[in-house]
Amino acid sequence: MATLEIRDLHVAVEDKEILRGVNLTVRAGETHAIMGPNGSGKSTLAYAIAGHPKYDVTGGEVLLDGENVLDMTVDERARAGVFLAMQYPVEVPGVSVSNFLRTAVTAVRGEAPKLRDFSKEMRGAMAELQIDPAFAQRNLNEGFSGGEKKRHEILQLEMLKPKVAVLDETDSGLDIDALKVVSEGVNRFREGGETGVLLITHYTRILRYVKPDFVHVFASGRVVEEGGPELAELLESEGYEKFTKAGASA
Amino acid sequence: MGVETRPLSTLHERTSYDVADFPVPTGREEEWRFTPLRRLRDLHKGAEADGKVVVDVDAAPEVKVETVGRTDERVGKAYVPADRVSAQAYASFAQATLITVPKEVVATSPTVVTLRGEGGVAYGHTTVVLEPFAQATVVLDHIGTATYADNVEFVVGDGASLSVFSLQNWADDAVHLSHQHARLGRDAKFTSFTVSLGGDVVRIAPSVAYDAPGGDAELYGVYFVDKDQHIEHRLLVDHTTPNCRSRVDYRGALQDEGAHTVWIGDVIIRAEAEGTDTYELNRNLVLTDGTRVDSVPNLEILTGEVAGAGHASASGRLDDQHLxxxxxxxxxxxxxxxxxxxxxxxxxxxxxxxxxxxxxxxxxxxxxxxxxxxxxxxxxxxxxxxxxxxxxxxxxxxxxxx
Incomplete structure (x- = not known):
């Protein structure tokens, strides 16, 4: 049973402190929503967990089942079971979706799946996400619409089956149909109850489809309020203003 | 400027069959300034031929292959040398390989010309003639080692279509300077693919001229430059007739100390070449420190009536975001x-x-x-x-x- 434990995490970007002591624990079977206004550090938290070189961890630790992922390289973190669905997936010219997915699956599982099994699995997962099979042969994210990119992030999530998924504003830029498809993918991923989800969002809309167990309000680089799903509803009606003030004065 | 005066291209090169018309380069000349002359083993100073490049042709059954002497009138028609080494090669080759695809014949398989260097200095000449409406694929595969200078002519007749692959698969110590010139008839189609991987110094100059409207040339290149290797491609597309098209796309990767690549992409659109459509691109991917890229696109437009003209050059490191x-x-x-x-x-x-x-x-x-x-x-x-x-x-x- 996987547990992701973030302890007193401090992160700076170009010497500017963005995260100022984040504490958060995601256990298997739990879905945590992190909500907060723009610039509150939500994405910084996501990238710092994944190990993006731009983000300097200046203090604290991130433990996956007791092991500090901050000591691992980016790819080691992914193989250990941390997945980041990115807000802005990167276009990689000349690398096909199928080749990329197979290489990633091979790396994460430790052995190359049989071609036939793999392509069947991939086709099945693509169909569930209503992705045109022709995308398998296209270059990774190249020329994809915003919605297509997000579906592919969830396709990767479903195929790589991590222990903990961090979804960084996966809902942004999606129309309602795409949002439902993507949410169903996230729900399939968590249905076994053995995986954890850290869902970062600016809006409450996705929480209607992906029900969180806990909601954390992020402001000025730390968690300023915690609660259950009812907190999201409060944010929906009252906005972030109260918390941004609290964060600034804290 | 008088009404009758036409603008002249500054990229226009002087051409001659006579070595004496080209002074020995010093390295300060525009066309030689990127090339390490000291590593040319005197090819630019008239080095005597003392070695051998063995030519072996595995031809499509429809294609005629001949080995002919210097005086054969079909050789040297399409191309006049444009620099000293090219003129030296023209003055020095003993035998030329002449490949002819007869009129309206479609070659059913690629014709593979293997040029195997057996060491020493050698000069060569290859002429490929596609008669009107012929179609063929020709592969020039350079292997072994040599200090080699040659000229290659591609004569693509009216309505003919030629695909050429020039593979520089040389051993690490080879030196190869080559001019590969295509002359296109009306509605002729020419596609060239230059793959430069081996050799110590490789300098290939592909060029295209159009004899009549409707010509279409696509020039592609892929190269991978290693430690202390010099790989240079100098392209010249000279649009002298209306309504012709050209595309140039060269891409390379470099790794390790002393890897050096040069790409010169010259395109001229002459005053009379109205309706020209051209685009050229060079991209380099730098994988380590210690490498050097010189990428120089030159587009000279002497008419106001072009269908399209553009160029781009970009060299950079591996993208951290991709990784x-x-x-x-x-x-x-x-x-x-x-x-x-x-x-x-x-x-x-x-x-x-x-x-x-x-x-x-x-x-x-x-x-x-x-x-x-x-x-x-x-x-x-x-x-x-x-x-x-x-x-x-x-x-x-x-x-x-x-």
């Missing part, structure tokens, strides 16, 4: 790096229409990636996922086609 994205999916750094480099060059390799050559080029690029100093450190990690990453992309795609 981060792939690594964030568990792919080790070194494998991610290979995927990005392969993807970068692969977009051109995909255009190679002869499956054997495409596979050969892919394998050669992988070998280059293997020998790079930058990739050595993560060898163990690479092994871990070898199964998937080293499988050609086509395999999974074929499986998907079922």
């Amino acid at each position: 981060f994205y792939l690594q964030a999916r568990g792919i080790p750094h070194d494998v991610a790096r290979r995927m990005v480099v392969r993807g970068f060059l692969g977009q051109l390799v995909d255009k190679i229409t002869v499956p054997d050559i495409q596979e050969q080029v892919r394998t050669a690029i992988d070998k280059e990636l293997d020998r790079g100093g930058a990739s050595g450190a993560a060898g163990a990690a690479k092994q871990a996922v070898r199964g998937a990453s080293d499988e050609p992309g086509a395999t999974i795609e074929q499986e998907l086609d079922r």
Whole structure:
């Protein structure tokens, strides 16, 4: 049973402190929503967990089942079971979706799946996400619409089956149909109850489809309020203003 | 300027069959300033031929292959040398290889010309003639070692179509300076693919001239430059007639100390060449410190009536965002790096229409990636996922086609 434990995490970007002591624990079977206004550090938290070189961890630790992922390289973190669905997936010219997915699956599982099994699995997962099979042969994210990119992030999530998924504003830029498809993918991923989800969002809309167990309000680089799903509803009606003030004065 | 005065191109090169018309280069000349003259083994100073490049032709059955003497009137018609080494090669070759595809004949297989260097200085000449409406694919495969200068002429007749692959698969110590000139008839189609991987100093100058409207030239190049290697491509597309088209796309990767590539892309659109459509592109991917890229596109437009004209040049390091994205999916750094480099060059390799050559080029690029100093450190990690990453992309795609 996987547990992701973030302890007193401090992160700076170009010497500017963005995260100022984040504490958060995601256990298997739990879905945590992190909500907060723009610039509150939500994405910084996501990238710092994944190990993006731009983000300097200046203090604290991130433990996956007791092991500090901050000591691992980016790819080691992914193989250990941390997945980041990115807000802005990167276009990689000349690398096909199928080749990329197979290489990633091979790396994460430790052995190359049989071609036939793999392509069947991939086709099945693509169909569930209503992705045109022709995308398998296209270059990774190249020329994809915003919605297509997000579906592919969830396709990767479903195929790589991590222990903990961090979804960084996966809902942004999606129309309602795409949002439902993507949410169903996230729900399939968590249905076994053995995986954890850290869902970062600016809006409450996705929480209607992906029900969180806990909601954390992020402001000025730390968690300023915690609660259950009812907190999201409060944010929906009252906005972030109260918390941004609290964060600034804290 | 008088009404009758036409603007002249500043890129126009002087041409002559006579070596004496070209002074010995000093390295300060525009056309020689990037080339390491000291490593040319005197090819630019009239080095005596004392070696051999053995030419072996495996021709399509429909194609006529001859070895002819210097005086054969079909040789040297299409191209007049434009620099000293080219003129030297023209003055010095003993025999020329002449390949003729008769009128309206469609060659059913590629004609493979293997040029095997057996050491020493050698000069050569190859002429490929496609008579009107003929179609053929010709491969020039350079292997072994030599200090070699040659001229290659491609005469593409009216309505004919020629695809050429020039593969520089030389041994590490070869020196090769070559001019490869195509002359296109009305509605002729010419596609060239230059793949430069081996050799110590390789300087290839592909050029295109149009004799009549409707000519279409596509010039592609892929290269991989290693430690202390000098690979130079100098392109000249001279649009002298209306309504012709040209596309140039050269892409290369460089790794390790002293790797140097030069790309010169000259395009002239003459006053009379109205309706010209041209675009040229050069991109370089720098994989380590200590490399050098010189990329110089020159577009000279002497008419106001063009259909399209553009150029672009970009050289840069591997994109950290690409690597981060792939690594964030568990792919080790070194494998991610290979995927990005392969993807970068692969977009051109995909255009190679002869499956054997495409596979050969892919394998050669992988070998280059293997020998790079930058990739050595993560060898163990690479092994871990070898199964998937080293499988050609086509395999999974074929499986998907079922």
